[in-house]
Amino acid sequence: MLLGSEPELPYERPHLSKGYLMGTVPRTRLGLRPPEMYRELGIELRLGERCVDLGLERREAVLESGTTVPWDRLCIATGSAARRLPELSDAMYLRELPDAESLRAHIGRGDELDVIGAGFIGCEVAAVAVQKGCHVRVHEALEQPLLRVLGPELGAYLAAVHRSHGVDLHLGVSALPAVDGPLLVAVGSEPRTELAERAGLAVDRGVEVGPAPGLRGRSHDGGQR
Ligand SMILES: Cc1cc2nc3c(=O)[nH]c(=O)nc-3n(C[C@H](O)[C@H](O)[C@H](O)COP(=O)(O)OP(=O)(O)OC[C@H]3O[C@@H](n4cnc5c(N)ncnc54)[C@H](O)[C@@H]3O)c2cc1C
Known part of the structure; x- marks a missing residue:
């Protein structure tokens, strides 16, 4: 099941x-x-x-x-679930299909769109939204998009590509932006x-795994090895 x-x-x-x-x-x-x-x-x-x-x-x-x-x-x-910023109560997140449906509706209207976070999801959404005619602002705390994953050279290249496509990229931002219109928060995910x-299982930024005590030494048909 x-x-x-x-x-x-x-x-x-x-x-x-x-x-x-x-x-x-x-x-x-x-x-x-x-x-x-x-x-x-x-x-x-x-x-x-x-x-x-x-x-x-x-x-x-x-x-x-x-x-x-x-x-x-x-x-x-x-x-995992999208990491939330509780102080931004009206923000959208992108994790499940209904999230994508409402984001698609906003983007389809060619609205303004603010995105917090220039990780994979923030960058991908910005790229789609700008192609759909939205005015897109991306607010990122680090100095480059995807800096931790790609490093500074590729990060700078990505920033240039986004800007050349019309994305308004704000890097090294330390405060949350004041936003009137649609806002997507894309600041990573947290394990559920x-x-x-x-249930009292060992958890350390995820469920700790290893041989399950109840299964140790038992063969697949339930007999002892
Ligand atoms: C927008 C987006 C784009 C992505 N793009 C890429 C990509 O290009 N490349 C890539 O490698 N990865 C990508 N990922 C990440 C990839 O989707 C995840 O790594 C993958 O979904 C992990 O699969 P999973 O089955 O472990 O967890 P999940 O997909 O999170 O599935 C867990 C399921 O468990 C359900 N659940 C949780 N708690 C309960 C409960 N208590 N009771 C019942 N059900 C519950 C949830 O509803 C969910 O359906 C992307 C993710 C997102 C959101």
Whole structure:
């Protein structure tokens, strides 16, 4: 059973800041696998349901609706969430399909768009938005876009490319900008560890992994090795 809180079939997030935002990749091509493949593989999908407790002791996960789901072996693959800036209450984030839909609607209107963060997602959205006729301002704390990943030479090159396409790039910015119109915050992601923490598992900027105590020494059919 594959249980997930998003109602959509599993999809490729990378398109959300690229082809899907641009309009070159339709929604029907976002899927990780065709729907029938889950049936063929014997995977029961339980979508649109958030798990609130792993139920380690009883081996019964608890869902938000109160329903319990018994499990034999459990894999936690809860990924990451966009890092939030709570002081910017009206800001948009880009992590899930509905986020991309509302961002696409803003961009399609050729609005002004402010982006905080010139990492991968901030740069990709800026590139799409400027091609869609938006006036785009990007505010980045470091001296170059993607500085930590690409280093200063490629960072400077990227800055020049963005500027040549009309992106208004503000680098080395130390204060949050005052913004009237749409604002996208793209300042990285944080691992979603709430479930593991609540279950008392070891968490250190992610769920610590290793041989699971319950499985050690057991073969796949449940017998002892
Ligand atoms: C806009 C964007 C562009 C990207 N572009 C690239 C790229 O070009 N190249 C690249 O390599 N990577 C890219 N990434 C990163 C890539 O998408 C991630 O590395 C990938 O999604 C990680 O997959 P995952 O399955 O570990 O976690 P996720 O994709 O985060 O999936 C975790 C799932 O668990 C669900 N979940 C969480 N908590 C619960 C709960 N309590 N109960 C039930 N379900 C829950 C979540 O809703 C989510 O559906 C991009 C990401 C984004 C957002």
